[in-house]
Amino acid sequence: MPNPKREKRRNNGYSFVVNYLTINGGVRLSGRVQISGAKNSALKLMAASLLGHGVTVLDNVPRISDVFTMIEVLQRLGATVAFEGNTLRIDTSGEISTVAPYDLVRRMRASINVLGPLLARSGHARVAMPGGCNIGNRTIDMHEAGLAQLGVKFTFDHGYLEGIATKLIGKKVLLDFPSRGATENLMTAAVLAEGVTVIENAAREPDIVDLASFLNSMGAQVWGAGTSTVEITGVERMESTFYRVSADPIEAGTFALAVLATGGDAELAGAQPETMEIFLEKLELAGAEWAPIDDGIRISGDHRPQAVDFATLPYPGFPTDLQPQMMAYLAAAEGTSIITENVFENRFAHAQELVRMGADIRTEGHHAVVRGVRRLQGAPVKGSDLRAGAALVVAALGAEGQTEVHDFHYVERGYEDFAGKLRGLGGDVELVEETTSLSI
Ligand code: UD1
Numbered sequence: 417m418p419n420p421k422r423e424k425r426r427n428n429g430y431s432f433v434v435n436y437l438t439i440n441g442g443v444r445l446s447g448r449v450q451i452s453g454a455k456n457s458a459l460k461l462m463a464a465s466l467l468g469h470g471v472t473v474l475d476n477v478p479r480i481s482d483v484f485t486m487i488e489v490l491q492r493l494g495a496t497v498a499f500e501g502n503t504l505r506i507d508t509s510g511e512i513s514t515v516a517p518y519d520l521v522r523r524m525r526a527s528i529n530v531l532g533p534l535l536a537r538s539g540h541a542r543v544a545m546p547g548g549c550n551i552g553n554r555t556i557d558m559h560e561a562g563l564a565q566l567g568v569k570f571t572f573d574h575g576y577l578e579g580i581a582t583k584l585i586g587k588k589v590l591l592d593f594p595s596r597g598a599t600e601n602l603m604t605a606a607v608l609a610e611g612v613t614v615i616e617n618a619a620r621e622p623d624i625v626d627l628a629s630f631l632n633s634m635g636a637q638v639w640g641a642g643t644s645t646v647e648i649t650g651v652e653r654m655e656s657t658f659y660r661v662s663a664d665p666i667e668a669g670t671f672a673l674a675v676l677a678t679g680g681d682a683e684l685a686g687a688q689p690e691t692m693e694i695f696l697e698k699l700e701l702a703g704a705e706w707a708p709i710d711d712g713i714r715i716s717g718d719h720r721p722q723a724v725d726f727a728t729l730p731y732p733g734f735p736t737d738l739q740p741q742m743m744a745y746l747a748a749a750e751g752t753s754i755i756t757e758n759v760f761e762n763r764f765a766h767a768q769e770l771v772r773m774g775a776d777i778r779t780e781g782h783h784a785v786v787r788g789v790r791r792l793q794g795a796p797v798k799g800s801d802l803r804a805g806a807a808l809v810v811a812a813l814g815a816e817g818q819t820e821v822h823d824f825h826y827v828e829r830g831y832e833d834f835a836g837k838l839r840g841l842g843g844d845v846e847l848v849e850e851t852t853s854l855s856i
Pocket of ligand 1 (some may be wrong): 737
């Protein structure tokens with residue numbers, strides 16, 4: 417899908433500028449790379465800034481296209497936003513609208529994170545049903561059911577979900593599944609509710625902890641984030657704040673695999689090993705080495721990995737957002753790995769592309785059997801979502817010959833200057849702009 421932002425109308429049709437990445441594989445990565453702030457924290461904190469009535473300053477915000485989409489969402493709602501370097505200033509002191517329109521929400525599922533803050537601030541929200549990566553059915557029934565228990569009345573019309581709450585009242589809410597998005601919308605609604613809200617079976621990801629710390633710095637009273645029970649005592653008012661976004665564990669994991677796929681040795685500055693435990697354990701089982709350093713981790717491995725089985729699960733389980741990249745690494749392992757995807761029902765699209773690079777992978781339902789081959793071969797491939805694209809880059813770095821990863825705009829949603837950072841580690845990588853024409 418061409419990036420709509422780069423679409424240019426011409427007399428006889430349309431032309432689209434799309435990026436692809438060329439990678440000459442087999443170059444050993446080494447040195448040091450700075451891990452950026454976490455996409456999945458930054459987006460939630462940006463949405464939650466709507467709870468304040470002044471200027472919120474967020475530092476260490478990655479310059480990625482999803483952040484620019486969320487900036488547009490906030491601006492459309494009436495906030496004034498400035499983004500310099502990695503510092504974002506969000507002024508919510510003016511009038512804030514409560515309608516999040518389809519043209520923005522369809523581009524990014526995380527736009528749904530404005531639902532909780534708008535309901536808490538204004539008692540009303542009209543939000544288009546979200547879009548996002550093509551990785552399976554992603555409904556928001558748990559968001560709705562949880563918020564309804566706090567007193568929100570929902571209706572659905574013409575593709576929009578509309579919620580009205582004359583008063584939010586704290587309740588105990590038991591989630592069917594530890595959904596991150598549902599946990600976040602409940603937290604951001606409950607901070608201004610009357611009384612105490614207890615979320616049971618809450619998501620425990622590091623971005624939930626980041627969101628709780630951020631909300632508390634605004635004056636909220638949130639306890640237990642990072643465990644399965646989050647308790648929130650409602651307060652009267654939230655103030656704007658300053659907050660530094662934590663490092664991105666998924667970006668760190670992706671770089672770890674990129675380095676290992678080349679038999680390299682590098683420091684991942686800013687990476688927080690305590691948020692990546694099961695992933696690092698699996699790397700050890702594959703024969704890689706890692707060690708904490710002062711400000712991050714060092715990762716190395718100069719031989720072919722051993723096959724490893726793993727299953728994705730909500731945190732602290734193996735993250736689904738690293739499953740494609742780990743599959744790419746294991747595609748060239750010694751032995752057979754069994755991968756089980758438990759979070760999304762349709763997250764193996766990258767397997768077919770890896771097969772085009774010479775991998776031996778069979779998928780059956782939510783299982784994948786990866787029979788390691790000695791070496792992958794460069795090929796033209798395309799990523800169908802953010803992490804699938806990143807996985808193809810990992811595969812290409814270790815492969816023999818040249819790979820072109822097309823539809824690279826998906827990767828740009830979540831990785832800040834991916835090509836530049838890989839080049840900084842010695843990678844032979846180039847971002848190419850291509851104009852594609854469509855006649856009418
Ligand atoms: C977040 C992450 C995404 C990651 C995912 C799982 C952000 C912006 N995105 O997405 O990168 O892959 O967590 O770790 O943080 N579900 C329902 N009903 C709901 C909510 C969720 O059925 O109301 C299902 C989803 O379809 C999915 C699973 O629950 O199968 C996990 O969803 P959830 O944890 O909510 O993921 P997101 O917050 O959308």
